[in-house]
Amino acid sequence: MTPAARLSAAIEVIGTLLSERRPAADVLKEWGRSHRFAGSGDRAALSSLVYDALRRRASAAYVMGEAVGAETPRALLLGTLRLARGVDAEAIAALCDGSRFAPAPLTDDERARLADASLDAAPAAVRGDYPEWLDAPLAAVFGEARAEEGAALAERAPLDLRVNSLKGAIEKARQQLDHLSPTPGNWSPLALRIALEADGKAPPLTAEPAYLKGLVEIQDEGSQIAAILAAPPRGGQVLDLCAGGGGKTLELAALMDNAGQLYAYDDDLRRLAPIHERLQRAGVHNVQVRSPKGRGTERADVLADLEGRMDLVLVDAPCTGTGTWRRNPDAKWRMRPGALAERMKDQAEILDAAVRFVKPGGRLAYVTCSLLDEENVGQVRAFLDRHGEFRIVPPAETALALGERGIALREAALERPEGLLLTPRRTNTDGFFVSVMVRGA
Numbered sequence: 001m002t003p004a005a006r007l008s009a010a011i012e013v014i015g016t017l018l019s020e021r022r023p024a025a026d027v028l029k030e031w032g033r034s035h036r037f038a039g040s041g042d043r044a045a046l047s048s049l050v051y052d053a054l055r056r057r058a059s060a061a062y063v064m065g066e067a068v069g070a071e072t073p074r075a076l077l078l079g080t081l082r083l084a085r086g087v088d089a090e091a092i093a094a095l096c097d098g099s100r101f102a103p104a105p106l107t108d109d110e111r112a113r114l115a116d117a118s119l120d121a122a123p124a125a126v127r128g129d130y131p132e133w134l135d136a137p138l139a140a141v142f143g144e145a146r147a148e149e150g151a152a153l154a155e156r157a158p159l160d161l162r163v164n165s166l167k168g169a170i171e172k173a174r175q176q177l178d179h180l181s182p183t184p185g186n187w188s189p190l191a192l193r194i195a196l197e198a199d200g201k202a203p204p205l206t207a208e209p210a211y212l213k214g215l216v217e218i219q220d221e222g223s224q225i226a227a228i229l230a231a232p233p234r235g236g237q238v239l240d241l242c243a244g245g246g247g248k249t250l251e252l253a254a255l256m257d258n259a260g261q262l263y264a265y266d267d268d269l270r271r272l273a274p275i276h277e278r279l280q281r282a283g284v285h286n287v288q289v290r291s292p293k294g295r296g297t298e299r300a301d302v303l304a305d306l307e308g309r310m311d312l313v314l315v316d317a318p319c320t321g322t323g324t325w326r327r328n329p330d331a332k333w334r335m336r337p338g339a340l341a342e343r344m345k346d347q348a349e350i351l352d353a354a355v356r357f358v359k360p361g362g363r364l365a366y367v368t369c370s371l372l373d374e375e376n377v378g379q380v381r382a383f384l385d386r387h388g389e390f391r392i393v394p395p396a397e398t399a400l401a402l403g404e405r406g407i408a409l410r411e412a413a414l415e416r417p418e419g420l421l422l423t424p425r426r427t428n429t430d431g432f433f434v435s436v437m438v439r440g441a
């Protein structure tokens with residue numbers, strides 16, 4: 001396919017996505033099935049254009065004189081080429097020549113708007129490319145910097161790897177992945193970062209021997225930091241209460257050097273399912289997976305024997321995922337206020353449920369990949385009001401888990417008395433909030 005034909009395809013896909021309000025991945029997959037002639041390069045380029053357009057939806061529409069919700073797919077793609085790809089008005093005009101498979105020629109108005117393309121007078125929600133209704137909650141966290149924070153969240157995310165110390169040191173992984181030019185992370189001593197290709201495509205990491213043998217895992221550096229700051233004690237008893245597919249479980253196990261006992265639970269059996277194969281690949285031996293049994297009121301208490309015994313309980317809570325918008329740009333436009341209220345309710349319930357497992361003197365680490373105070377500091381404050389037996393571990397102390405790098409991390413992150421907030425703009429990671437509390441002895 002020519003670049004112009006790819007642009008036409010992206011306009012078509014965005015059209016379907018906006019009118020049917022379906023996840024981008026589904027619409028792209030469907031497009032691939034009905035356009036068998038398109039090669040893998042075409043599909044990757046198309047997907048990258050579509051995701052870039054979603055990342056920059058508000059600003060791309062704005063420069064073309066349109067508003068989110070009422071924008072045309074064509075305006076979105078033209079604005080994206082200009083803003084996200086830096087293609088100038090003349091080059092865009094050359095692509096849109098009206099030939100077979102190419103978009104129709106630019107109108108005079110489109111050409112003028114693309115030549116100007118200024119966001120100087122745009123409101124924060126446009127400059128930061130986030131939904132208008134989130135302006136007040138983001139202003140409460142970031143104040144005047146909310147547009148810059150949003151803009152950093154509208155960039156592409158890098159590919160981050162965590163080296164599994166149970167299988168080898170970082171140098172070994174660097175050597176094995178030398179052809180991908182990995183660079184060390186800024187904060188996590190376990191992180192390697194791999195640059196994306198020009199069109200945003202990531203190399204096929206899961207086919208690499210280093211991945212297949214469990215030496216590296218795909219895990220954002222922010223997520224890596226969260227598990228490090230939770231500081232699982234070597235030889236201790238640890239419960240990962242929201243283990244999901246086990247991203248942090250695997251890291252906790254490695255940080256514990258395969259010693260002590262780590263229990264992994266998630267109340268969604270399907271989410272937990274991949275953990276078994278991942279634990280095996282990573283060479284982890286200190287994890288007991290506790291799968292949920294039964295439904296509703298019939299649900300068995302599969303964690304009863306852990307009551308009052310844990311040195312650390314990690315609550316990696318379900319959240320709005322606002323910190324991961326770089327990776328899920330369509331989620332940011334599909335998010336509704338009701339979802340925030342629901343997640344807040346879930347988080348409070350899970351935190352309350354975690355209490356019974358924490359032994360006196362034990363710690364409770366609360367993590368979200370959200371940027372919103374409602375899910376972060378607000379949730380922690382409300383928990384402490386309900387549970388006077390817990391107190392905050394000062395973030396300065398929590399950061400010590402990273403050694404000297406912890407000092408720099410505190411400076412870079414947004415530090416609040418309740419915890420640390422990492423963001424793409426501040427720490428060049430996904431957005432993560434980490435708070436550690438300790439139960440009185």
Ligand SMILES: C[S@@+](CC[C@H](N)C(=O)[O-])C[C@H]1O[C@@H](n2cnc3c(N)ncnc32)[C@H](O)[C@@H]1O
Pocket residue numbers: 223241242243244245246247248249265266267268271316317318319346350
């Ligand atoms: C942020 S995800 C966890 C990600 C995982 N820890 C990782 O690092 O890959 C949150 C998880 O919480 C789970 N969850 C939701 N409600 C729960 C509950 N009441 N008890 C335990 N897990 C719950 C969800 O199924 C989801 O897998």
